[in-house]
Amino acid sequence: MTDPTPLTSLSSALADVVARAAPSVVSVHSHRARSTGFVWKSGLIITADEALADEGEVRIGLPDGSTVAATVAGRDHTTDIALLRADTSIAPVRLTRTVPALGALSVVVATTRDAPSAALGMVSVSGQGWRSLRGGEIDARIELDVRLRSSQEGGLALEASGEAFGMAVLGPRRVLVIPTATIERVAAQLETRGRIARGYLGLGLQPLRLDDGIGAMVMNVDKAGPAAAAGIRQGDVIVAVNDQKLSGVRALLRTLGPASVGRVVDVAVRRGGEPTSFRVTIGERPEA
Incomplete structure (x- = not known):
């Protein structure tokens, strides 16, 4: 048997990173829209607010192919974070507050047509906090050089080590990452109050x-x-x-x-x- 090449070793490592994260990633079905979400806490799912319909029922596609009903626990359009409640036993993902370095490899684990999907890219911008056009405070400016479909919005952004550092969303002409610090700050308020104080x-x-x-x-x-x-x-x-x-x-x-x-x-x-x-x-x- 020949020794693995650097490329085969990298390929295997990336496949392992995706396999470990995929069980915590779900598809989100709302009125005429499909996106991705991930389990933040037991029974609580984070998804991209912009990809979630304003009305109608919401269902969650689970990794085993089944679906369950979900309710909107709260949403904040200024940071593009929505929190859903659903009766699932899926293990939550572990998020890291680490902000990846410029040029680092990143994998977005999401769903496409209700099946797990992955996209490989690079961190093209890694900088200080910023304010969204809607007035939301985002704790770090992270952009990815990667192409995503609309159904992959809300997917997990992972470092090459497999640590999840945020949620991938579709910005104007670029893919942005809502970092862990922002997710945890906003989602905690949505969980307890259902809204963000302004x-x-x-x-x-x-x-x-x-x-x-x-x-x-x-x-x-x-x-x-x-x-x-x-x-x-x-x-x-x-x-x-x-x-x-x-x-x-x-x-x-x-x-x-x-x-x-x-x-x-x-x-x-x-x-x-x-x-x-x-x-x-x-x-x-x-x-x-």
Whole structure:
């Protein structure tokens, strides 16, 4: 028998990595959509929120070919994480908080047509945390040079050692990984509360260009909201928060993440052209 070559050794190692992860990976069927998920805790499955239909029943395709009903325990569109509950005895996957190095090999273990599938690629970006276009805090910027089908979205991203470092999702023109730190932070809140707390001022704002910068005109005020309680009125123009000049309405709204709830901020406004300020305790956004 000939000695194994480096390529055959690599092939065998990758096949073993996939075989160990595949039993914890499931397919997710929602209205006119199929994606992938993985067992995070007993009876709890993580999948990509963007790949999950907004309504209709959800079923989970198990590795043995059977399916079970699932319910949505919670979802957060800002981080693309959804949590499902299903009656399964599948062992949870072990996630690592390690962020892979640039250039490291990565395997995405997912499902295609309800069967296990795998894709091999490389970590093309490995960097610091970032904020999604929807305002979600993502703990590390990880991109993979790999091609995935839509049904593979929500699959496990593994290092060559077999450790799972996050969930693969389809971003604009690239495959992104939602890292373990983000998954564990968000999923824990979804498990206990069913939603993610977001900051709330209780204001409807309109961008306004000023001679010395950008402001946000208050178009309407929630009478029961934090800003109204502090004294802010319709027609006021917000120009700064905590002595930081406003760079835009969207930038202001992006600061109202989970960590902002309960924080007291100094809001500088112009009322009838005259400067004044208010101390506002940021509330929690009510459910729609």
